[in-house]
Amino acid sequence: MAITVGIDVGGTFTDLILMDDARGEVRLAKVPTTLDNQAFGVLAALAKTAVPLNAVDSIVHGTTTTTNAVLERKVARVGMITTRGFRDVLELGRRTRPKPYGLKGSFNPVVTREFRLEVDERMDSAGNVITPLNRDQVIAAASQLREMGAESLLIHFLHSYINPAHELEALELAREVWHNRYITAGHQVISEFREFERGTAGAVNAAVQPILDRYIDRLQGELSKEGFRNDLLVMQGNGGTVSSRSVSRVAVNTVMSGPASGVMAAAHAGRLAGLPNLITYDMGGTSTDVALIENGLPKVSSELELEYGMPIHVPMVDVHTVGAGGGSIARVNAGGILQVGPESAGAHPGPICYGRGGDELTITDANLLLGRLDPAKLLAVDNPVKLSTVAHLMEEKVGRALGLDATAAAAAILRIGNNNMASAIRLVSLSRGYDPRDFALFGFGGAGPLHATALARELGIPKVLIPVRPGLTNALGCLVADVRHDLVRTFNKPLAALADADIAHCLDSQNAEGRAIIDRDGIPVHDISVLHTADMQFQGQSHLLTVDLLRDDASVEALHRAFAVAYWNRFEVELSELRPVLVTLTTTVIGKRTAPPLSHLRQAQPASTLAGAEVDRRQVWFEGSGWLDTPVYRRERLPDVEVTGPAIIEQLDSTVVLEPANRARLDTSGNLIIEI
Secondary structure, three states: OOEEEEEEEOOOEEEEEEEEOOOOEEEEEEEEOOOOOHHHHHHHHHHHHOOOHHHOOEEEEEOOHHHHHHHHOOOOOEEEEEEOOOOOHHHHOOOOOOOOOOOOOOOOOOOOHHHEEEEOOEEOOOOOEEEOOOHHHHHHHHHHHHHHOOOEEEEEOOOOOOOOHHHHHHHHHHHHHOOOOOEEEHHHHOOOOOHHHHHHHHHHHHHHHHHHHHHHHHHHHHHHHOOOOOOOEEEOOOOOEEEOOOOOOOHHHHOOHHHHHHHHHHHHHHHHOOOOOEEEEEEOOOOEEEEEEEOOEEOEEOOEEOOOOOEEOOOEEOOEEEOOOOOEEEEEOOOOOEEEEEEEOOOOOOOHHHOOOOOOOEHHHHHHHOOOOOHHHOOOOOOOOOHHHHHHHHHHHHHHHHOOOHHHHHHHHHHHHHHHHHHHHHHHOHHHOOOHHHOEEEEEOOOHHHHHHHHHHHHOOOEEEEOOOHHHHHHHHHHHOOEEEEEEEEEEEEHHHOOHHHHHHHHHHHHHHHHHHHHHHOOOOOEEEEEEEEEEEEOOOOOOEEEEEOHHHOOHHHHHHHHHHHHHHHHOOOOOOOOEEEEEEEEEEEEEOOOOOHHHHOOOOOOOOHHHHEEEEEEEEEOOOEEEEEEEEEHHHOOOOOEEOOEEEEEOOEEEEEOOOOEEEEOOOOOEEEEO
16 A cells, blocks of 8 residues: 655646555646746645655656757757767768758757767777777867866767677776766667667767756655655656666656656556557647557557657657647638648647637637537636637638638638547558557547547547546556666677577576666566567668567567568568568566556546536537537536437546547446447
């Protein structure tokens, strides 16, 4: 029995869920995010629970500190020491352009050219030494970069993935003269054969390491001062957690940890609901994140590109983001075409209906006009705007140019917004060989449940799962996330050149290393599970396919079979005359933490009949049906009976829309299961 806390920091709000297992109590908090220093928002959320920190056993924290730092380029100044002749690898990149058409656009590498210094050393692609490391040059380069004002140091040598001896030697030499502990060796971040990708991941790690380290140190110190006795746990982009003691060593792993926590919550809720195959759909105010979960496990990718020219090839939950959120701006462009997003009104000034001076129509304004939202129950509204005012602006700014009245214009905005989000779902499903009809849609975020049933209808998805607290799902993900470490080793050899013993030795050593890390961090886990995957390609190809591998059948022949099946499932073609290549082997070691029961979150007071849960009736517009008289229910008052659409189900943090003929029922955990 324990008191556990999950805290997720978003762009607008910091969300907290505290669960007391012994008493079966839940406390929720939602406070404004303090962008200058996220720690203040975290401490404010903890203070709202009124639970002393010396009584709290575990705090798991999802932070956007590193993501924001990279996207806004508010990072530490990095110096790089690299192989002579290769200082410009980070800037040359791949044969791509910021914009596909036209000679426009710019690219700024994480490490500027004057901070990239070269030394004499060279390995060949087999790991043999061609030129010994010049130790004096390493010391001189590190000293020069320190004097130039570099705060963090990256050591990035050619072919260190196959033989890291020179990088390790340079690491020890640099420590003698460097003024802090922020030194990154590229092979320790990712052991990948591509120099640009490995160097970029190392540079991003070096750039955010001091920022994350100071933030976590400050927050851990404040928590300890208030009586918290244990290490803070921090969410990673792969959906796992790691101790605050070691998180800064590979700080790049926390990039994209925000979307990952929601996906982990979805996987947990789906397993409990008997729906292990899910497409997650998180719609917030600015963007929508979608991901795919198969057999209860989120898909993880090592090919994320955070922005142009910034590939971060560390294992992360494979989340696709589109610029479609509640605040996405709708306007008629110069060609007379209605466009929705990707620009957003944000939280300030926000949609017109927020009354903060916003004058651009948004998806939220369209939902309001169509009766899906109650004007009296909008959160964070400063000066209420009359519905007639929003309708007038809708007709004037959008409808007039398209020959539509306010209702038709609002409906068109929803249709285009839904199309944009449906396209994102197709990218993580159909384009990768998955049929959406074999999955359920997990709708969450503040705006996700408003659109989930329409998207499911569009894509032929038979079921929708709306969690107990859609607007706090990312904080729940922090609570249910396990401890996770991904160990990667590069082979980049044809299968014919490998022996079964090579594969077995690699997997066993990775397994042992992952278990040792969990033991060293001292995080309580009740079980450890191990997964193995391989990234493969045909010789001469550049794209990779990931295949699952069982340790009991870890052989060259098993890899050959698994790759052939994966290639057929993706492309429906056999290329038996080409030689498959094993690029990397990855072992994922997962320490299972005890997850609190979701039923605690319900805080329900069910009425005896469905009529007892009804709080209002209003006209709501539905595609294909027009305006319908629609009952409005409070979710916490719903009894254990079936609800048939059309209906609106309201709760504090979200609103659920049931289209005509949809059927919804609560499961034992309080999730809303909707049949489309």
